[in-house]
Amino acid sequence: MDRPTFRERLNAGLLRGVTLTRSLLYQVVLVGSALVYSTLLLVVGPMASDERLDRLAQSWAKLNLAALKWICGLRCRVSGLDRLPVENAIVLSKHQSAWDILALRAVLPIRQSWVLKQELMRIPVFGAGLKRLHCIPIDRAAGRRAIVELVREGLRNLQSGRWVIVFPEGTRTAPGCRHPYAIGGAVLAERSGRPVVPIAHNAGSFWGRRSISKTPGTIDLVIGPTIPTAGRSAAEINAAVEEWIESTVAALPGSDAA
Numbered sequence: 001m002d003r004p005t006f007r008e009r010l011n012a013g014l015l016r017g018v019t020l021t022r023s024l025l026y027q028v029v030l031v032g033s034a035l036v037y038s039t040l041l042l043v044v045g046p047m048a049s050d051e052r053l054d055r056l057a058q059s060w061a062k063l064n065l066a067a068l069k070w071i072c073g074l075r076c077r078v079s080g081l082d083r084l085p086v087e088n089a090i091v092l093s094k095h096q097s098a099w100d101i102l103a104l105r106a107v108l109p110i111r112q113s114w115v116l117k118q119e120l121m122r123i124p125v126f127g128a129g130l131k132r133l134h135c136i137p138i139d140r141a142a143g144r145r146a147i148v149e150l151v152r153e154g155l156r157n158l159q160s161g162r163w164v165i166v167f168p169e170g171t172r173t174a175p176g177c178r179h180p181y182a183i184g185g186a187v188l189a190e191r192s193g194r195p196v197v198p199i200a201h202n203a204g205s206f207w208g209r210r211s212i213s214k215t216p217g218t219i220d221l222v223i224g225p226t227i228p229t230a231g232r233s234a235a236e237i238n239a240a241v242e243e244w245i246e247s248t249v250a251a252l253p254g255s256d257a258a
Contacts, residue, residue: 019072023214026071030064030098038129045132053132054110061105068099073216074206078107080223088163089195089226090154092185092241094249095167096175096204103221104165104199113157115150115166115185134162138184140170147184154188164188168241172209175202175254178246186238189229196237198224200245205254220252 037060041053048056068074088111093104105112118137121127130137136153138146154164166185173179189196201221207214224244229237 019215020213022072023212026067026214027212029067029071033060033063033067034126038125041129041132042125050134051110054112057112057133058105058110061102064102065106068102068214072214074099074214075218076103076221077218078103078221078223081107083223083225084109084197085195085226088158088161089197090158090185090189090192091163091165091197091199092168092245093165093199094201094245095169095172096201097172097207097209099203099207099219100167100201100221103201103203103219107221108165109163111162113154113162113164115154115164117170136164147187150184151188151191155192158188158192158194168238173204174209175204181238181242183234183238186234186241189237190232190234193230196227196229196241198227198241198244198248200224200248200252202249202252202254222248222252224248 037056040056044056045053065076069076088109091104091108093100113134113136115136115138116130118139121130121135121137134157136150136157138150140146142149150166157164164185166188168181168185169179170182171179185196188194199221201219203219203221205215206217206219227237227240227244232240
């Protein structure tokens with residue numbers, strides 16, 4: 001193959017520099033908005049209804065998706081919204097990037113409860129804001145006790161009409177890689193009898209799991225067909241979710257990058 005010319009190398013370097021500059025600018029927006037909205041949640045939390053707090057969280061997510069579009073040229077294409085059930089359900093989603101947190105908060109029905117790692121609750125201001133949003137913090141090192149806690153709090157939130165959002169991989173996974181699916185979300189589905197909504201996307205190809213750089217383009221987010229859970233074991237539910245998510249992710253652009 002011919003070696004790149006000086007002009008081609010220069011253009012590529014300039015492009016990387018522009019992408020990094022735009023990414024850093026967006027990072028300021030992301031961190032700044034998180035602090036502002038977390039403070040608002042703390043200030044208005046004691047006086048506001050749960051619905052108002054949920055709307056505040058959704059507006060934060062939509063603000064950041066708009067900022068990503070205008071600052072970084074990173075857009076989102078959602079398919080399958082018509083597949084969402086009328087009643088609240090359990091969402092099991094692929095986790096590749098911080099982007100999927102923004103997207104799910106913005107796209108899914110407003111009343112949400114997120115299963116998240118306990119360490120996030122210890123972040124000053126941000127963690128206190130999360131407490132206002134009916135999150136379910138889990139100690140990932142607790143093993144079976146973590147599943148018991150997830151099921152107990154998940155059932156309570158489902159019964160109050162909230163959607164429970166779970167990342168079964170438990171951590172961000174790079175494109176082209178797979179991580180074992182934890183059973184907790186599927187156990188909640190088995191115990192509750194609520195349907196499961198699987199979600200796949202290719203965000204990691206544009207915003208890496210440990211990267212500040214955001215590559216311009218369009219992220220595809222696909223909402224899958226509802227998976228019924230009545231009469232099925234947690235293992236069967238988990239296998240069905242994993243098979244659909246991983247096969248769908250593999251078919252999306254850029255998903256073979258390691």
